[in-house]
Amino acid sequence: MSSFWRTLDRSTLRDIALVCLADAVVGASFGAITVSGGLPAWLPVAMSLLIFAGGAQFAAVGVLLAGGSPVAAILAGLVLNTRLFPYGLAIPDVLGGSWLARLAGAHVLTDESVAFALRQPDRARRRAAFWTCGIGLFAIWNLAVMAGVAAGRAIGNTGVIGLDAVFPAVLVALVLPSLADRATRDAALLGALIAMAASMFLPAGIPVLLALSGLVLVVPRGRRRSGEPRRAWMLTRPRVRDEPGATAGQDGQAAEGR
Amino acid sequence: MAVLVVAVLAAGTYAFRLAGPVLHGRLSVPVRVQRLLTSAATVLLVALAAVAALTQGHGFAGWARPAGVLVATALAVRRAPFPVIVGAAAVTTALLRLAGIS
Numbered sequence: 333m334s335s336f337w338r339t340l341d342r343s344t345l346r347d348i349a350l351v352c353l354a355d356a357v358v359g360a361s362f363g364a365i366t367v368s369g370g371l372p373a374w375l376p377v378a379m380s381l382l383i384f385a386g387g388a389q390f391a392a393v394g395v396l397l398a399g400g401s402p403v404a405a406i407l408a409g410l411v412l413n414t415r416l417f418p419y420g421l422a423i424p425d426v427l428g429g430s431w432l433a434r435l436a437g438a439h440v441l442t443d444e445s446v447a448f449a450l451r452q453p454d455r456a457r458r459r460a461a462f463w464t465c466g467i468g469l470f471a472i473w474n475l476a477v478m479a480g481v482a483a484g485r486a487i488g489n490t491g492v493i494g495l496d497a498v499f500p501a502v503l504v505a506l507v508l509p510s511l512a513d514r515a516t517r518d519a520a521l522l523g524a525l526i527a528m529a530a531s532m533f534l535p536a537g538i539p540v541l542l543a544l545s546g547l548v549l550v551v552p553r554g555r556r557r558s559g560e561p562r563r564a565w566m567l568t569r570p571r572v573r574d575e576p577g578a579t580a581g582q583d584g585q586a587a588e589g590r
Numbered sequence: 591m592a593v594l595v596v597a598v599l600a601a602g603t604y605a606f607r608l609a610g611p612v613l614h615g616r617l618s619v620p621v622r623v624q625r626l627l628t629s630a631a632t633v634l635l636v637a638l639a640a641v642a643a644l645t646q647g648h649g650f651a652g653w654a655r656p657a658g659v660l661v662a663t664a665l666a667v668r669r670a671p672f673p674v675i676v677g678a679a680a681v682t683t684a685l686l687r688l689a690g691i692s
Binding site: 350351353354357358361371372375378379382383384385387388390391392394396398402405406408409410411412413414415416417418419420421422423424427434435437438439441491492493494495496497498499500501502503504505506507508510511513515516519520521523524526527528531532533539540541543544546547550551 | 591592594595596598599600602603604606607608609610611612613614615617619624625626627628629630631632633634635636637638639640641642643644645647648649651654655658659662663666667671672673675676677678679680681682683684685687
């Protein structure tokens with residue numbers, strides 16, 4: 333690990349720390365919301381250790397808290413996590429050669445760790461960024477969720493401190509960059525309208541899945557545009573502060589001038 | 591039931607994670623499929639955000655929560671740091687409730 337610290341430049345380490353801090357806030361609210369909603373304390377802890385995917389955890393717990401079916405909770409989480417598959421294809425040289433490294437590395441493959449890896453100019457730094465971010469996030473996410481569980485039990489009604497607004501706010505912040513694509517934005521708006529209408533009478537979890545029908549707006553355009561292979565699947569880049577050179581990694585260029 | 595949700599979701603999620611590194615070199619995902627997967631995740635997240643922000647059960651969630659999310663959205667558009675966005679959502683909603691607006 334010590335060589336990793338020397339491999340990465342300070343600004344990358346700082347950005348990784350900032351993202352970890354942000355995710356700690358999200359993890360703590362996840363733990364607090366889950367227990368204050370009446371679900372058992374082991375649930376958020378087990379989810380964070382074994383699933384380790386914030387969006388899917390929130391989605392599944394949201395469905396369960398609203399009284400939806402386990403199947404709907406599972407489906408919502410799984411559809412969200414399909415994006416992890418192309419992420420894994422995008423960083424083949426990062427996890428390492430041994431099977432143990434691949435098996436362990438796969439578990440800490442997240443939006444954040446992949447985004448940081450892809451920003452690095454060479455393989456050594458991609459690996460360092462991936463593992464530093466992945467392990468750091470795993471440790472901090474799980475600690476934060478446990479702290480949140482304890483806090484949620486102490487507070488009782490988390491609505492008083494506005495924690496119910498945290499989850500949708502986090503989603504908006506995460507998803508905003510990927511709404512720059514017009515077809516995706518149209519599909520998302522249509523999907524949201526369908527989900528809102530359906531939530532008035534269908535059980536929890538189903539309306540969000542019905543939103544996927546909004547994708548009809550994407551399919552025909554996708555065919556017309558199938559041009560160069562772009563990193564279209566990079567859905568949620570970490571919300572690090574924009575700075576000169578911060579986007580340099582996107583086109584594979586070195587960001588060494590920083 | 592909760593055990594089932596955790597077990598299946600954990601297994602499925604890990605399978606998605608591991609499939610990429612394992613299948614690399616033997617499989618290329620067409621750009622259109624990649625695009626569709628990205629869009630699917632985005633559509634799902636936006637729907638989830640809308641439903642979570644605006645509804646409670648089968649009805650309206652009240653004004654405090656959407657107001658908090660609206661403030662957070664404005665900050666996100668202006669590229670505020672993530673912790674600020676999250677904090678502003680909670681504080682706005684909490685203050686509105688304190689003022690008697692649920």
